[in-house]
Amino acid sequence: MVAARLRDVASSPVRDLLALLERPEVLSFAGGLPAPELFDLGGVREAYASVLSGPRARLALQYAPSEGDPSLRALVAGRMTGRGLPTDAGDLLITTGSQQALTLVATALLDPGAVVAVEEPTYLAALQCFQLAGARIVTVPGDDDGVDPAALGEVIRQHRPTLFYTVPTFANPTGRTLAASRRAAVAEVTADAGVWVVEDDPYGELRYRGEPVLPLAAAAENVLYLGSFSKIGAPGLRLGWVRTRPAVRPALVVAKQATDLHTSTIDQAAAAAYLSATDLDRHVGRLCDAYRERRDAMIGALPSVLPPGSRWTDPDGGMFTWVRLPDGYDAAALLPTALAHDVAFVPGAPFYATAPDRATLRLSFTTPTVDEIREGLRRLGLALRHPDAQADSGTPGTMSGRKPVDSWTRTGQIASGAR
Ligand code: PMP
Numbered sequence: 001m002v003a004a005r006l007r008d009v010a011s012s013p014v015r016d017l018l019a020l021l022e023r024p025e026v027l028s029f030a031g032g033l034p035a036p037e038l039f040d041l042g043g044v045r046e047a048y049a050s051v052l053s054g055p056r057a058r059l060a061l062q063y064a065p066s067e068g069d070p071s072l073r074a075l076v077a078g079r080m081t082g083r084g085l086p087t088d089a090g091d092l093l094i095t096t097g098s099q100q101a102l103t104l105v106a107t108a109l110l111d112p113g114a115v116v117a118v119e120e121p122t123y124l125a126a127l128q129c130f131q132l133a134g135a136r137i138v139t140v141p142g143d144d145d146g147v148d149p150a151a152l153g154e155v156i157r158q159h160r161p162t163l164f165y166t167v168p169t170f171a172n173p174t175g176r177t178l179a180a181s182r183r184a185a186v187a188e189v190t191a192d193a194g195v196w197v198v199e200d201d202p203y204g205e206l207r208y209r210g211e212p213v214l215p216l217a218a219a220a221e222n223v224l225y226l227g228s229f230s231k232i233g234a235p236g237l238r239l240g241w242v243r244t245r246p247a248v249r250p251a252l253v254v255a256k257q258a259t260d261l262h263t264s265t266i267d268q269a270a271a272a273a274y275l276s277a278t279d280l281d282r283h284v285g286r287l288c289d290a291y292r293e294r295r296d297a298m299i300g301a302l303p304s305v306l307p308p309g310s311r312w313t314d315p316d317g318g319m320f321t322w323v324r325l326p327d328g329y330d331a332a333a334l335l336p337t338a339l340a341h342d343v344a345f346v347p348g349a350p351f352y353a354t355a356p357d358r359a360t361l362r363l364s365f366t367t368p369t370v371d372e373i374r375e376g377l378r379r380l381g382l383a384l385r386h387p388d389a390q391a392d393s394g395t396p397g398t399m400s401g402r403k404p405v406d407s408w409t410r411t412g413q414i415a416s417g418a419r
Helices: 013-020 041-053 071-081 097-109 124-132 149-159 182-192 249-260 265-275 281-307 331-340 369-384
Strands: 092-095 117-119 137-142 163-167 196-200 224-228 240-243 311-314 320-324 358-363 413-415
Touching: 041 265, 071 092, 071 265, 092 097, 092 249, 097 124, 097 196, 097 224, 097 240, 097 249, 117 124, 117 149, 124 137, 137 149, 149 182, 163 182, 182 196, 196 358, 281 311, 281 320, 281 369, 331 358, 331 369, 331 413
Parallel strands: 117 137, 117 163, 163 196, 196 224, 311 413
Antiparallel strands: 092 240, 224 240, 311 320, 320 358
């Protein structure tokens, strides 16, 4: 029998689904993966070669401090400061991907039974993490502009959460961005109540239009900012970081020691060498150029593919659009039909902490080419017109009996971020 803390934590359907997508003929909009052909393979290869051939080569294979490689921390701090979030190298804890940062934060801050407030829908591996820590999840309503600060205030008054978890910029799964005008209000309402904010920001640099917004952490001291190289570098490096705050830093370092002593020495050294030798902004610019085209191809094709009455987000950046099919559709029931047509997506239900809206699904536009996006969406359109697609057509509303997300606009698209 496994430990009680794991019994109620479901396996990630996204990861399970990825395992089923081995067939090469399937065009997949399912994974939130960066495009592998855009990895800077040459630059990364050189970085590892230089680390392994220089005078400090043997040190790169040695144990290292739990907080992380000092040069990498200094380089990341410089980058964050440049993006408008003043950061000292000493503020940073390097983690094995930002996923580990979530685990460390949960370990350091959450007692069993603690309350965690989240947007809904939200990143499902964060939900897993909080559930594993024995937390009770409560949800905060929002709209096209992200979470509603007044509603957050009400949730805080009612449930006294320890922390509020949010992906405020180009969210997974919705693609939405918390409006600049709301950031100060979210910071204020949480700071006043002594609630930690965990700002998970792996996508913020992948902006395809509009002006950058400052991280939430720039507006208040009670924000733990989580960053990652996965989407701007490569996820296989498994490198992320937390911008800690003094009150919680020692606890996070102890949690890190107990979890894995430290993140891989050689991978950190290679990342530091890479950042010193490369213009990462230029690389991110190339990623944005490619992803913008793919985003445009997907958003442009959706009106002719989805059934009338469907709605979807129109993200300014990131990797995802979030679709709501008309009442009566069940995205999970549609998936086998879609797979039979050699196209894949992720049903939306697992991203909900409470009652799921089963008519929702997530489409990622970053890995397929523009031609593959058009072809994949053509197949999705065929699947949607298949008689099996409307599994729940007799039931008005969604299967859960929940009202559809009321923030969708009537035009079929959700404006997000600056729009
Ligand atoms: N947070 C969010 C919102 C994500 O979408 C992801 C990856 N899909 C992560 C964290 C984990 O990223 P990493 O590779 O840095 O562990």
